[in-house]
Amino acid sequence: MRNYVYPAQMQTQSMGKLSVRVNSQANLRPIENATVKITRTGDPTNVLEEIQTNSVGRTETIELPAPPLDYSLEPESMQPYSEYTLVISAPGFEDMTVSGAQILPTVTALQSSQLLPIVQPETSELFVIAPHTLYYEYPPKIAEDEIKDVSNFNIVLDRVVVPEYVVVHDGPPSDNSAKNYYVLYRDYIKNVASSEIYATWPEATIQANVLAIMSFTLNRVYTEWYRNKGYSFTITSSTAFDHKWIPERNVFENISVVVDSIFNNYLSRPGVKQPILTQYCDGVRVQCPNWMT
Structure with a gap:
């Protein structure tokens, strides 16, 4: 696992976890071999991780950098969570981009997304959190x-x-x-x-x-x-x-x-x-x- 250190985490490096589930919006069936590309929100060209879903539409649980735990336990001026952008794609489905997924330290974030079957080419969905x-x-x-x-x-x-x-x-x-x-x-x-x-x-x-x-x-x-x-x-x-x-x-x-x-x-x-x-x-x-x- 690579370690990514952002300014908000420079004082005390903390890690949060992320797991992604991908289903079809048409019939709610899990989508196997969907690809999830993860970047830091604000830096879309630097892909930090690229993971795929298994036979039940779930990815492995990965670790991502997050701010220090104290930020979320006491009133702070610093943002207590990191923000990531997830680009989710699968053959036969529209791409989905979730911008601003929130990762807190020490806990696991669960991202559940439903992809639309492609009706016309070059279509995608964008959700800004x-x-x-x-x-x-x-x-x-x-x-x-x-x-x-x-x-x-x-x-x-x-x-x-x-x-x-x-x-x-x-x-x-x-x-x-x-x-x-x-x-x-x-x-x-x-x-x-x-x-x-x-x-x-x-x-x-x-x-x-x-x-x-x-x-x-x-x-x-x-x-x-x-x-x-x-x-x-x-x-x-x-x-x-x-x-x-x-x-x-x-x-x-x-x-x-x-x-x-x-x-x-x-x-x-x-x-x-x-x-x-x-x-x-x-x-x-x-x-x-x-x-x-």
Whole structure:
């Protein structure tokens, strides 16, 4: 394994891990012998690694340089993750480029990508991964009641049900140009958690944050909050209204394990059927009294 040292890692060299899974978007079957070229974002001509998928569409797990662990454990001005660009290709499929895949030290990043069969030549997909919410300043959450008044709502569910899918509107509710994505519920929670907390945190901290994300999401599901307002989606990707969800971003293996272990849990209050709309902020750049931080 070659060692690549970037300025952010000069003080203390750390390593993170990456594994890539590639499926066909047409039938979700794994793609064997897909090629993944990895470069540092901002330096696309220098290929650091080139790996291929096996018979189940997965690559080997490789190590990549990442910033020091302390950057993600304490408030820092330095970016706590490295950014890489992945160019994924396979015969008969459109190329896909994922720019800005985030690698944290000591943990494994999982990149799952679905390639489109070629319909016309010279086509490709590009996904640019937005910065992490703890490193970039997104619009703060607009405060809401944690228990919603649904007396005038049309609620179909007679109990809280964990859905198989959620429909994510990739923008503010009023943005009619934003795309809607059908996302597996567990995959949605993993994506949001990987976008809003650092996978290097203690497991108990990750569990608490995942539980808060699930409770918030299930409140939207149970109350059919947006559908009762005339929209055709479950939740948005806007931090002002909901959680940050990023199409095609990598998630982290330890966060994925936590979600799979507690995915059917949520927070509630005695005598209240609906899950709590658990709002939270970082408590450092944004102050939110009486919320989770």
